[in-house]
Amino acid sequence: MRHFGLIGYPLSHSFSQGYFNDKFERENILNADYANYPIADMSEFAALWSMDESLEGLNVTIPYKKDVIPYLQFPSSVVKSIHACNCIRKFNGGLYGYNTDVIGFEQSLLPFLKPHHTHALLLGTGGASAAVAWVLQKLNITFQIVSRAIDTGKISYDQLTPALLASHTLIINTSPLGMYPNVNEAPAIPYEAIGAQHHLYDLVYNPSETLFLQKGAAQGASIQNGLAMLHIQAEKSWEIWNAATPIEQ
16 A cells, blocks of 8 residues: 655645545545654654655655654755655655645736736745745746835735735735634735735635635735646646656656
8 A cells, every 4th residue: 555645734724635535435546545643743753754765755844844854855946946845755765745836826826817917916934825926936927025024035924015006916925814613804905905906816725715815806906826737736736646757846
């Protein structure tokens, strides 16, 4: 039996286990299973591989997308660039690290992009934010990172003005604000400045329409959640785990 799984803490919000086990059943993949590994500390990471020699690959979620990198023998060029890894493959005893968030985000965003989406606000500074920033740079979309704490190159939510929102018509939430069960939370932005030219993308997928997205839709903006991104990145993980040799990224 081939074993795969997900590390993070906690994992009550995870979609991956259900997705992959449904996939295995639907596609009659009988020699694979997928489990959650809710490790409370990265010190438990190495033991996962020694306890189960059949473990071939892991997905990585909050809060370990950055912390896992020192454990990789072969991080991809994208992982090295953005300092975030969400997919690991074991091959010939070595751990190869990838970031499939960049592929999931780009492919899910492209159908919604309009010519006027040239400036973006990027809400949050975690591992997912780094993947989004990498894609925006690739697409030549100028972006401003918004954080709870002021830092070099970032602004705080208090510094957001209606004028800034008017000029930044793509707004991407990479923070966990609004994720179940905290469904009454939303990023503190001036929603009254949002209009029909805006597109709001929330990487949160549970609930399917967060308060952030509800507020944007009420102002006439187009909206999308992170479910399509998750499907795409999951399929890319499966491709990575099944390639004859480790792929380049």
